Amino acid sequence: MEKVLKVASENGVVIFSKSSCCLCYSVNILFQELGVTPFIYEIDKDPDGKEMEKAIMKLGCNTPVPAVFIGGQLKGSTNEIMSLHLRGALIPLLRQYHGFNN
Template structure:
């Protein structure tokens, strides 16, 4: 879906989310704690939400939310993001989008 690509490519870190999803909230907090100001797109507040949800599932998100994009590329849902974080790979991916953090360098 064009809307997903547009939002994902225009922002560094994008989380497609639902306002009632606790896993979505956990992923948002993870990025916040890592110093990233992610763009959160609440699909349950979007008139095209059902189509976005279907498109995210077709793109390979098993969920379909949260769906995390970094640098315009789909990283996946909670499991994929947490696996990247635990392996240390997530920090490399988000480095260009991190705000300066005191004493975390």
């Protein structure tokens, strides 16, 4: 859990991802289109990946990837991020981070 929280707290917008996950790719593209370049952490390329998946689930994410953290706080997976975006709540969360152009 410590590794997940450390990565999440050191970067403004983090997506814990797997290189073969199409939903991870979709969430990343959403952020890119909004003008945000998230830090992508590919947990399938980390020897501690399985433990990180468990930690993400313990933190409250319904699926281990994609897991989106903004400002060190877990905001959720694909459904939660899309819901935030559709309600107009995602952009205000992102405004405070460097590199956000909207």
